[in-house]
Amino acid sequence: NNMVTEGLIDEEKLNRFNLPFYAPSPTELGFLIENEGSFSLDQIHVSEVSWQPGSNYNTSNNSNNGAPYSEENMDSVQWYDFVKCMRSVSEALLTSHFGEGIIEEVYQRYSQVVRVSMLKEKNAFVNVTVSM
Template sequence: MGEASYANNSLLQQKVISLTKPIRDEAITCIYKERLPQSLAIADLGCSSGPNSLFTTCELIETVETLCREKTHESPEYIIFLNDLPGNDFNSIFKSVEYFKQKFSSQVVGGVGGQCYITGVPSSFYGRILPTSSLHFVHSSYSLHWLSQVPKGVEKNKGNICMARTSPLNVREAYYHQFQKDFSMFLKCRATELIKGGRLVLTLMGRNSCDPSSNESCYIWELLAETLNDMVLEGIIKEDKLVSFNIPFYTPSPSELKVEIENEGSFTLNHLEVFEVSWKAACGDEELNDNNNCGYRVGQLMRAVAEPLL
């Protein structure tokens, strides 16, 4: 809650969701046309809380309802699973469900279908979270760059809080191996939960560079690390606290993603795209030309993400 909350500082994430709409639309259209299901099960993994939590669900339902009108089909039943870690504010999501359902009821084609059932699933998606062959479509945005845990063996990453340019080679290797383990497990679990022919659309922070410690991956965390090191020098925080603090965060390259998908073997890769989003996407339209306000908004975005970790 409040001005510094994630719910009030997630405009950048919403713009990323909007950018990837054509890919989601194509995927949900394919699965609907192939199966014509009476009941359509959709999971949003890493749904968080705030205005983005049901944003994707609304768009997916609108796409399917457009198809229903074009083909004069009755609306299917929609079963929506919203997943995040148990500490997520599911209560705030559930409070917004009534408004969502009112909007939903004005869109559906009608008939015996056209109902929407929403369930919260508090659990880590780096394991099984739903029954076998229970899903048609899985979506995840801005979540899979978070690892399941801080990698083991990063104790000597002194002065840093994540993989950085000054991190030893063993720290870089530890982060990469943790990503490989987590992403492979994610794919394996989703393959079991999806029906045959189901679709999976993932959006995550990544990098173009082959170097995992390049600026596009680590710069924002290096700025925060500089600040924390200054706070150690000023006696505000203890050095051993900083030394023991590392963030479970990894931004893969396209080739790394492709290799893991091929090695795990459950999915066919239909589309892989890299696109850039400016930090200014965190700012409202009225703030874009005001550097002070836009800088403040980017700071608030990082605070909303980093403060709970700290």
């Protein structure tokens, strides 16, 4: 990690930080619901939710490898909104573990990672909707 190498974050603190996340596949989720026995499963639908507000990912006329933006048309608001959303979820966890002193630097660097990613490829969350 660059922030460890630069002395901004203690390596031991980084190694102790654990944010477990598990996202089951729709098939696995259906299996778990059915096996638990309290519900019967009617339907499972998977949908993408764009990182870009108002985007429908219509990139058929886009020669940018399917990415919705190019350097010329990348509006800073698009990637910044996503970073603000992620910050609202993660800032308290990071602050309690690493302290307030690094938070602005963490999100500044993260915003650049997100911006580059959005320039390279289509990014989306995947939502699973279950009807029982």
